[in-house]
Amino acid sequence: MVSIDEVARLAGVSTATVSRALSGRGRVSDATRARVEAAADSLGYVVSAPASSLASGRTRNIGVLVPFLERWFFSTVLAGTSAELMRHGYDITLYSVTEDPELRRSVFDTLLRRQRVDGIIAVSIALGDAEIDRMLALDMPVIAIGGPDPRLRTLTVDDVAVARLATEHLLALGHRDIAHIGASPEFDLDFHIPTQRRQGFEQALERAGLEVRPALFEPADFTVEGGFRAAKQLLGRPGERPTAIFAASDEMAIGAILAARELGYRVPADVSIVGVDGHELGEFFRLTTVDQFPAAQGERAADAMLDALQGGTVERPVAPAVDRLPFELVVRGSTARPAADAAE
Amino acid sequence: MVSIDEVARLAGVSTATVSRALSGRGRVSDATRARVEAAADSLGYVVSAPASSLASGRTRNIGVLVPFLERWFFSTVLAGTSAELMRHGYDITLYSVTEDPELRRSVFDTLLRRQRVDGIIAVSIALGDAEIDRMLALDMPVIAIGGPDPRLRTLTVDDVAVARLATEHLLALGHRDIAHIGASPEFDLDFHIPTQRRQGFEQALERAGLEVRPALFEPADFTVEGGFRAAKQLLGRPGERPTAIFAASDEMAIGAILAARELGYRVPADVSIVGVDGHELGEFFRLTTVDQFPAAQGERAADAMLDALQGGTVERPVAPAVDRLPFELVVRGSTARPAADAAE
DNA sequence: ATGAAAGCGCTAACAC
DNA sequence: GTGTTAGCGCTTTCAT
Numbered sequence: 012m013v014s015i016d017e018v019a020r021l022a023g024v025s026t027a028t029v030s031r032a033l034s035g036r037g038r039v040s041d042a043t044r045a046r047v048e049a050a051a052d053s054l055g056y057v058v059s060a061p062a063s064s065l066a067s068g069r070t071r072n073i074g075v076l077v078p079f080l081e082r083w084f085f086s087t088v089l090a091g092t093s094a095e096l097m098r099h100g101y102d103i104t105l106y107s108v109t110e111d112p113e114l115r116r117s118v119f120d121t122l123l124r125r126q127r128v129d130g131i132i133a134v135s136i137a138l139g140d141a142e143i144d145r146m147l148a149l150d151m152p153v154i155a156i157g158g159p160d161p162r163l164r165t166l167t168v169d170d171v172a173v174a175r176l177a178t179e180h181l182l183a184l185g186h187r188d189i190a191h192i193g194a195s196p197e198f199d200l201d202f203h204i205p206t207q208r209r210q211g212f213e214q215a216l217e218r219a220g221l222e223v224r225p226a227l228f229e230p231a232d233f234t235v236e237g238g239f240r241a242a243k244q245l246l247g248r249p250g251e252r253p254t255a256i257f258a259a260s261d262e263m264a265i266g267a268i269l270a271a272r273e274l275g276y277r278v279p280a281d282v283s284i285v286g287v288d289g290h291e292l293g294e295f296f297r298l299t300t301v302d303q304f305p306a307a308q309g310e311r312a313a314d315a316m317l318d319a320l321q322g323g324t325v326e327r328p329v330a331p332a333v334d335r336l337p338f339e340l341v342v343r344g345s346t347a348r349p350a351a352d353a354a355e
Numbered sequence: 356m357v358s359i360d361e362v363a364r365l366a367g368v369s370t371a372t373v374s375r376a377l378s379g380r381g382r383v384s385d386a387t388r389a390r391v392e393a394a395a396d397s398l399g400y401v402v403s404a405p406a407s408s409l410a411s412g413r414t415r416n417i418g419v420l421v422p423f424l425e426r427w428f429f430s431t432v433l434a435g436t437s438a439e440l441m442r443h444g445y446d447i448t449l450y451s452v453t454e455d456p457e458l459r460r461s462v463f464d465t466l467l468r469r470q471r472v473d474g475i476i477a478v479s480i481a482l483g484d485a486e487i488d489r490m491l492a493l494d495m496p497v498i499a500i501g502g503p504d505p506r507l508r509t510l511t512v513d514d515v516a517v518a519r520l521a522t523e524h525l526l527a528l529g530h531r532d533i534a535h536i537g538a539s540p541e542f543d544l545d546f547h548i549p550t551q552r553r554q555g556f557e558q559a560l561e562r563a564g565l566e567v568r569p570a571l572f573e574p575a576d577f578t579v580e581g582g583f584r585a586a587k588q589l590l591g592r593p594g595e596r597p598t599a600i601f602a603a604s605d606e607m608a609i610g611a612i613l614a615a616r617e618l619g620y621r622v623p624a625d626v627s628i629v630g631v632d633g634h635e636l637g638e639f640f641r642l643t644t645v646d647q648f649p650a651a652q653g654e655r656a657a658d659a660m661l662d663a664l665q666g667g668t669v670e671r672p673v674a675p676a677v678d679r680l681p682f683e684l685v686v687r688g689s690t691a692r693p694a695a696d697a698a699e
Numbered sequence: 700a701t702g703a704a705a706g707c708g709c710t711a712a713c714a715c
Numbered sequence: 716g717t718g719t720t721a722g723c724g725c726t727t728t729c730a731t
Contacts, residue, residue, distance in 0.1 A: 012470070014724060025702045030726055037727085040700060060469040061414065062724035064405035065707045072448070072471075080437060081635070081650075086430035093424065093451050097458065102466065103449045104416070107437050114441065122446065125404040126356070126708095127416075236639045266639075272616075291425070295580045295610075306425075358708060369718045374710055381711085384716060406708035409723045470724095 013054045022050035033058065064126070072102040073316055074128035076118070078136050080107050083262070083290060084305055088134050088156060091309025099317055104128055108136050119145040129320055132156070132312050133163075135204075152319035152329040156312050157204060164319070164329045166312055168303045168336045170204050174211025174257070176340055177285045177301045181255040182219050184348045186283060188227070189216070190253035192241040192263050195230035208259040208287065227253055231263050238266025246274050246282065254349040255283040261290035261300050268296055268345060279347035289341070297344030308336055357398045366394035377402065408470070416446040417660055418472035420462070422480050424451050427606070427634060428649055432478050432500060435653025443661055448472055452480055463489040473664055476500070476656050477507075479548075496663035496673040500656050501548060508663070508673045510656055512647045512680045514548050518555025518601070520684055521629045521645045525599040526563050528692045530627060532571070533560070534597035536585040536607050539574035549577075552603040552631065571597055575607050582610025590618050590626065598693040599627040605634035605644050612640055612689060623691035633685070641688030652680055 019026045024043060031037040032047035039047070050056075064070045073096055077085050093103050104127060106118050119142050123131065131146060135157035138146075143162055146153045155165045181189050191212045194205025213223045229245050231237030238258055245253055258264035264286025268278050276282050286293070289302030311334075319329040363370045368387060375381040376391035383391070394400075408414045417440055421429050437447050448471060450462050463486050467475065475490060479501035482490075487506055490497050499509045525533050535556045538549025557567045573589050575581030582602055589597055589611075602608035608630025612622050620626050630637070633646030655678075663673040 012724095016724085026724090027703080027726075028701060031701085034726085038700065043700075057465055057468040059409070059724055060471040061405040061408035062470075062707090063726075065403070065409050065709085066724075066726040068707080068726095070405070075449075080434040081427065081431045083425065083427070087425045089449075090424040090451065093449055094453075097451065097461075102471065105419075105433075105437055105447045105449050107434065107441065109438075117441075121401055124401040126406075127404040127446065235636060239639065292579060295583065356708095360708085370708090371710075371719080372717055375717085378710085382716060387716075403708055406723090407710075409725085410708075410710040412710095412723080 012059070013056045014059075015056070017054055018047065018050045018056045021054060022047045070127060070129050071100060072104055072128050073313075074104050074106055074123055074131045076106050076108045076131065076133040076136055078108055078134070080105075084260075084288060085134055087291075087305040088309040088312075091306035092132060092134075092313045093309070095310040095313035096316075099313075101129075101317075115142075123149060130154070130316050132316055134309075134312075138163075152316060154312050154315050154319070154329070156308055160331075162331050164315065164331055164334075166308065166315060166334045166336055168308075168338045170207035171211040171214065173287055173301050173303065173338050174208040174259070175215040176211075176338070177257050177287060178212045178215035179219075180285060180299070180340055180342070180346065181257060181283060182215060182221075184255075184283065184346060186255040186349050187221060188251060188253045189255045189257060190227040190229065190245045192229050192231050192238055192245070192256060192258040192267060194259065195232060205259055212257055224251070226251060231258075231266075233260045233263060235262045235266040235269070238263025239270045240266070242267035242270035242284075243274065246271060246276060253282070255285070255346070258284065258286045261286035261288040261293050261298060264298055264300065264345070265290070265292060265296050268298065278345050280350060283346040283349070285346050293341070293343070299343045299346040300341050301338050302341050303336065303338045311336065356403070357400045359400070359402075362391065362394045362398055362400045365398060366391045414471060414473050415444060416448055416472050417657075418448050418450055418467055418475045420450050420452045420475065420477040420480055422452055422478070424449075428604075428632060429478055431635075431649040432653040432656075435650035436476060436478075436657045437653070439654040439657035440660070443657075445473075445657075445661075459486075467493060474498070474660050476660055478653075478656075482507075496660060498656050498659050498663070498673070500652055504675075506675050508659065508676055508678075510652065510659060510678045510680055512682045514551035515555040515558065517631055517645050517647065517682050518552035518603070519559045520555075520682070521601050521631060522556045522559035523563075524629060524643070524684055524686070524690065525601060525627060526559060526565075528599075528627065528690060530599040530693050531565060532595060532597045533565075533599045533601060534571040534573065534589045536573050536575050536582055536589070536600060536602040536611060538603065539576060549603055556601055568595070570595060575602075575610075577604045577607060579606045579610040579613070582607025583614045584610070586611035586614035586628075587618065590615060590620060597626070599629070599690070602628065602630045605630035605632040605637050605642060608642055608644065608689070609634070609636060609640050612642065622689050624694060627690040627693070629690050637685070637687070643687045643690040644685050645682050646685050647680065647682045655680065 015026045015029050019029045029047050032039045032044045079085055130152040133155045155163045157167050193209045216223055229241035231241040256267050258267050264284050267284050271278050271282050286300040293300050359370045359373050363373045373391050376383045376388045423429055474496040477499045497507055499507045501511050537553045560567055573585035575585040600611050602611050608628050611628050615622050615626050630644040637644050
């Protein structure tokens with residue numbers, strides 16, 4: 012491994028100057044910088060990260076906490092974060108935060124404390140109070156995506172508004188019997204998003220002067236299969252059959268479309284279905300959805316982090332605040348006015 | 356940040372002993388170790404990664420190269436790797452290797468050379484010769500998953516055999532008119548898996564004494580939508596209609612199922628469909644598939660890496676070899692004997 | 700604008 | 716088994 016001394020020798024300057032020239036900190040004459048860069052290039056010199064980190068306290072590495080890596084939403088957010096951070100010369104160290112309390116503790120008690128990262132991005136993780144304490148004690152920027160916590164700088168869509176928008180779309184089309192596929196109670200415990208979506212749904216109904224009918228709620232687990240099962244229940248039960256379904260995720264909405272088809276209902280002629288997320292399969296299924304641009308969320312979190320790393324000082328740490336992320340109703344082919352005999 | 360000196364002082368030993376006690380390298384009496392651990396615990400001491408790396412040359416960090424983070428297969432492999440590595444106290448630094456030649460170069464020329472990782476796991480990436488050279492020059496273990504390269508230690512399923520197995524399953528059921536949805540030519544260029552699957556398909560046909568009919572091959576891009584389109588062509592074209600389809604990925608197979616349904620064909624009564632991968636949605640669609648256990652692949656790569664890090668010396672580096680990964684035919688509901696009038 | 704030199708916090712010989 | 720000490724390869728004052 013070629014070291015800074017060799018570069019210094021070849022360029023005919025001191026190691027201090029090489030460091031300054033290559034890092035861009037402190038002033039160096041253009042001529043010198045050019046010579047140093049040439050020397051570094053010709054030797055194939057790359058700064059040793061551990062040495063640099065030890066000396067400077069900076070790592071150019073961000074820790075990213077993710078719950079389920081294999082779920083489309085999370086990996087998409089991660090892809091956005093990763094691309095943006097890489098573009099700025101930052102590495103990403105991945106910590107998958109599972110349920111396992113043992114592993115979880117190790118993340119917060121050890122891994123994050125090894126001086127390996129300059130900041131932390133927590134993607135849609137329900138953090139315990141103690142966990143937040145630990146992160147705050149690290150004295151480095153922490154950015155959360157989703158699951159707003161008053162003590163953290165959080166980027167999140169307004170889930171109540173998202174759900175209201177989806178529901179209002181159905182109402183505007185003339186639907187009155189609208190069902191909701193949302194979170195099962197367990198899911199809800201530590202993860203607030205499902206509850207908020209349900210609230211938004213109910214708000215929209217109430218504003219339209221409609222009552223919330225418990226029979227038109229069906230819990231599921233945010234998977235295609237869960238949405239499928241829930242929709243089968245909603246559409247198959249004798250009695251009040253909904254003319255529209257609002258599913259709290261695109262994956263569940265896709266499951267609902269499949270369930271409707273299997274029961275012989277046409278989408279959207281017999282039943283309208285709307286989801287939330289902006290899933291890659293949405294287009295294929297012609298799913299109407301409220302897109303929350305997950306890749307962009309990841310990028311924004313990365314930008315917020317880069318920002319915090321620049322301006323953030325001990326005096327002005329990353330302020331705990333909530334940034335609202337954009338979302339947008341994308342009307343495709345899974346929603347339409349209810350059939351004449353069902354409307355009004 | 357509490358440092359090793361404070362621990363040493365509190366435990367009444369030298370810093371060297373603290374280091375030995377905590378890292379497990381070199382012998383320390385049980386009594387001393389206990390005292391050191393107690394001291395470290397009570398102070399909340401965690402070894403500084405950069406300092407430790409600088410002094411020891413080890414980082415306890417593995418670089419993982421991934422192509423498309425947001426694709427199910429890759430994120431699943433990554434999840435497997437990540438879990439296994441974390442379990443052994445290793446961190447993961449993620450490098451997403453895209454098409455962009457600029458970013459790609461930076462990964463191989465700079466990022467991987469910063470002394471930040473002890474080894475590299477490359478997940479299903481088509482590596483250029485120059486890129487492999489660069490990695491080999493790093494003088495650290497490199498493990499590749501998929502896309503066997505003779506110069507790298509590679510873990511991969513035998514894709515020819517996988518495809519043969521899927522095809523033979525259809526043949527054994529009595530199908531004679533079997534179509535294949537595989538890679539489009541561009542896709543094939545740097546990524547050899549699709550070609551191999553096609554070869555396996557053709558081998559199976561030939562062994563059964565059947566000829567390979569070009570009309571029964573349809574290229575697609577490994578997505579649900581691509582599989583859907585390809586199957587529509589295959590099933591919709593007048594003339595020879597296949598009674599079975601072998602899709603080179605589960606996502607394409609799912610697309611094919613949906614296409615068949617939309618055309619009014621029943622699966623498997625009118626057309627059998629088999630995929631490859633072991634996709635999470637397979638069960639939901641009752642898809643018969645050849646599972647290649649992607650999460651397990653990730654784990655095995657992690658294990659191979661841990662192994663290499665233990666035994667691997669300069670004399671005996673990770674030998675370039677190909678480890679064959681297990682795969683298994685999982686027969687579910689998307690395949691059956693052809694309808695009587697079509698069989699024989 | 701540049702150089703000298705003192706660390707950054709740990710590990711690994713080497714000595715005892 | 717444990718302590719002493721010399722780095723690991725940088726960055727950053729402090730001089731000049």
